Every structure is written in structure tokens, then in C-alpha cells.
Amino acid sequence: MLNPETSLASLWLIVLRLVELHGxxxxxxxxxVGVPAATLRDVHARLPSRLADVAFAKAAALIPDPAFALRAGECWHPSNLGTMGYAWLSSRTLHTGLKRLERFGCILGNRSTYRCVNTPGSLRFVLEHGRGDTPIGHSIADYTLSLLLGMCRTNYGGKLNAAALFLRRPEPADPQPWPKLFGCNVRFGALEDSLLLDRDTVDAPLPSANVPLANTFDRILSEQLAHAFDDDIVSRCKAHLLRELTSGVPSAQETGTALGMSQRTLQRKLHELGLTYQSLCDEARHELARRYLDDTNKSVTEVTFLLGFSEQSAFTRAFRRWSGMSPTTYRHNPAA
Known part of the structure; x- marks a missing residue:
């Protein structure tokens, strides 16, 4: 089991490039700060999240520019984010990439959480960095949201701007660096740190998209999530289901055995979380269905049998129950 608050060591390369830009x-x-150089070369290494607090406090003391963290988007490389970085590059749309970050972001660092909220005409990406309304939290919000903007511009194009930016930090003496970078109005003193992106922008097909590759990365990320957080029964169970579903839906007893516990223990643990084994199977099946439907080289009939359905009509009924739309509708408008 991971330390309760850790992050990928490779993310520190972004921080170090950032401070280097400031001399x-x-x-x-x-x-x-106490970050061993050898650790940064280990793709599996993780470091305590508290070191990030130390680093940002030190950087703020050394750099006179209050907006110093806004240059993070210039400093990233996909490898700094591990598998997530390459999954991001191969995402079909920014929407699917942001949802991927929402689900697997804890692999990057489990102190922060990310949330996608659908709003009329736009998508709001909400950051909760776990530092509250503090100077360190304000710098980390600048860092994370500018990094996210840089990632979006890498996939979509350098002219991409946000629709709006909301920051918990009080309005600084010189507020211009924020609207200059994000290309939008900025609301300081907001209740949350979040970025608003136009719906047409987030749902536009990306030239860098590679859906089969993205699906492969998703499988790897699912395994990493299950392995890293071995006390997370939901992630472990879903990872097993996603591996096995193409051969049929495994029973609760089979899944329990694979996870090293009895069927009764598995069902009890899920019940304590307000879940059932069937609901988890449906969720995993729905996720796998979306992955397959994103790959236009697979027909709906092929997807039907890959998911273990005997008839396409049965798959269509199940998909409508999961998502409120038919598989064909989803394929033509995945963000519906």
C-alpha cells in the first residue's frame, strides 16, 4: 500500500525545470528540498507529497514574481507523467483526456483530486490540491492549471484558450499574467480552483488521437491503480474484471479468489462501500464498451461479442441502461 500522500518522482523534473527558468x-x-537525484531516474519511484509544499514555499521565497508557477506548461514532457502522459497524448478528444485524468490522476499524486463537471456549453475542470486557501495552495493551483493548459495546447494547438479561470487566491497587485496566459477572464477569490473550456473545443477530434493505443494505456493505468492502492478494493476488482470480461463475466467467487479473498469477504467489502458485485460488473462492462466503441475499426456487432453478449439487441439494451443512449449514438457523439 502506498504512503497516504505521495506523488510520482518523475513529476519533480517539471518543478526543477520551472525553477531553472527563473534562474x-x-x-x-x-x-x-531533499529530493535524491537518483530517485528522479526511477520511473516507478514515488516521493512524499509534503516535499512539494517545501519546494513551492522555497521557490516563492527565492523568486520575486508571484506568478512564477504559471510557466509550468513550458516545462512538461509526457514521460514526466508516466503512462498517463502518453495516454493523454493519444486521447481522442480533450474531454476523454480530462476524464482519464479525473479517474487516474491519483497515480500522479494522491493528495490532489480532479473533477470534470458538465455545464451548459462548456466543461469545468475542478482541482482540489489539498492545501486549502493558503499561499502554497495558490502556487500549486497556478502550477497545476497552467500545466494542464500546456497539455491541452500540446494536443489541440497552441492557440487554445480557456473560456474562464477561477482561482481561490486573492487578486494580486498585478493580475495581468493570468489572463495573458489563459486568454480569458479570471475570477480571483473564487470558491474553487477550476478551468472552464468551451464544449466545442473539448469535444473536437484531436489530430494526435490514437484510440487503440489509448485503450492499451488505460489497461496499464487500471493495473497500476489496482497495484499501487492495494487497499482500494474497487480499483482491484475493476482491474480484474477489465482483464477478464472479453472471456465472459467472471463470477463473484472467481473474482474473490483472484483478489485473495472469499466471495463472502468480497461482497461484504463492496457492501460497506454501498456497492454490489453486479453494479461493479456493469460499470466495468460499460467502461470497456466505451473503449471498444471509441475504436471505429470495431463494428458494433464485434463489440457485442467482445463483451460477452449473445445478441446485439441485448448489448444495445444494456448500453442504454448504463448511459441513456444507444451504442451507435455514443459512437457518433461520445460526449452526449
Missing amino acids: IDPQAFSQE
Whole structure:
């Protein structure tokens, strides 16, 4: 089981490039914060999240510019985000990429959470960094949202702007760096840190999309989620189901055995979370159905049998129950 609050060590390479842009020796900075150089070369290594608080406090003390963290979007490389970075690049739309980040973001760092909220004509991406309304929290919000903007511009194009930006930080003496970077109105002193993106923008097909590759990365991320958070019974159970569903729906007893527990223990643990084994099977089946339908090389008939349905009509009924639309409607408008 992971330390309750850790993050990928490779993410620190972004932080070190950021301070270097502001004239700080990254090697000396890393040593002073307590980040071992060898750890940054280990793709599986994780570091305590508290070190990020130390780093941002130190950077804020050394850099006179209050907007210093807004340059994070210039500093990232897909490899810094591990598998997530490459899954992001292969996403069909920004919407699917942001939903991927919502689900698997805890692999990057389990102190922060991300949430996609559908609003009329737009999508709101909400960040909860776990630092509250504090100076360190304000810097981390700047860092994370500017990094996200940079990621979106990598996939969509450099001219992409946000529709609106909401920040918990009080309005600074010079507020111009924020609207200049994000290309939109900024509301300081907001109740949350969030970024609003236009619906047509987030649902537009991306030139970098590679759905089969994205699906492969999703499987890897599911496994990483289940392995890293071994006390997360839902993630472990879903990872097993996603592996096995193409061969038929495994029974609760089979899944319990695969997870090293009895069927009764599995069902009890799920019941304590307000879940049932059947609801988890439906959720996993729905997720796998969406992955397959995103791949236009697979016909709906092929998807039907890959998911273990004997007839397309049965699959259509199940998909309508899960999503409120037919498989064909989803394929033509996945964000509906």
C-alpha cells in the first residue's frame, strides 16, 4: 500500500525545470528540498507529497514574481507523467483526456483530486490540491492549471484558450499574467480552483488521437491503480474484471479468489462501500464498451461479442441502461 500522500518522482523534473527558468540552480534546489537525484531516474519511484509544499514555499521565497508557477506548461514532457502522459497524448478528444485524468490522476499524486463537471456549453475542470486557501495552495493551483493548459495546447494547438479561470487566491497587485496566459477572464477569490473550456473545443477530434493505443494505456493505468492502492478494493476488482470480461463475466467467487479473498469477504467489502458485485460488473462492462466503441475499426456487432453478449439487441439494451443512449449514438457523439 502506498504512503497516504505521495506523488510520482518523475513529476519533480517539471518543478526543477520551472525553477531553472527563473534562474535557480535545479541541482542545488533539489538537494536543499531533499529530493535524491537518483530517485528522479526511477520511473516507478514515488516521493512524499509534503516535499512539494517545501519546494513551492522555497521557490516563492527565492523568486520575486508571484506568478512564477504559471510557466509550468513550458516545462512538461509526457514521460514526466508516466503512462498517463502518453495516454493523454493519444486521447481522442480533450474531454476523454480530462476524464482519464479525473479517474487516474491519483497515480500522479494522491493528495490532489480532479473533477470534470458538465455545464451548459462548456466543461469545468475542478482541482482540489489539498492545501486549502493558503499561499502554497495558490502556487500549486497556478502550477497545476497552467500545466494542464500546456497539455491541452500540446494536443489541440497552441492557440487554445480557456473560456474562464477561477482561482481561490486573492487578486494580486498585478493580475495581468493570468489572463495573458489563459486568454480569458479570471475570477480571483473564487470558491474553487477550476478551468472552464468551451464544449466545442473539448469535444473536437484531436489530430494526435490514437484510440487503440489509448485503450492499451488505460489497461496499464487500471493495473497500476489496482497495484499501487492495494487497499482500494474497487480499483482491484475493476482491474480484474477489465482483464477478464472479453472471456465472459467472471463470477463473484472467481473474482474473490483472484483478489485473495472469499466471495463472502468480497461482497461484504463492496457492501460497506454501498456497492454490489453486479453494479461493479456493469460499470466495468460499460467502461470497456466505451473503449471498444471509441475504436471505429470495431463494428458494433464485434463489440457485442467482445463483451460477452449473445445478441446485439441485448448489448444495445444494456448500453442504454448504463448511459441513456444507444451504442451507435455514443459512437457518433461520445460526449452526449
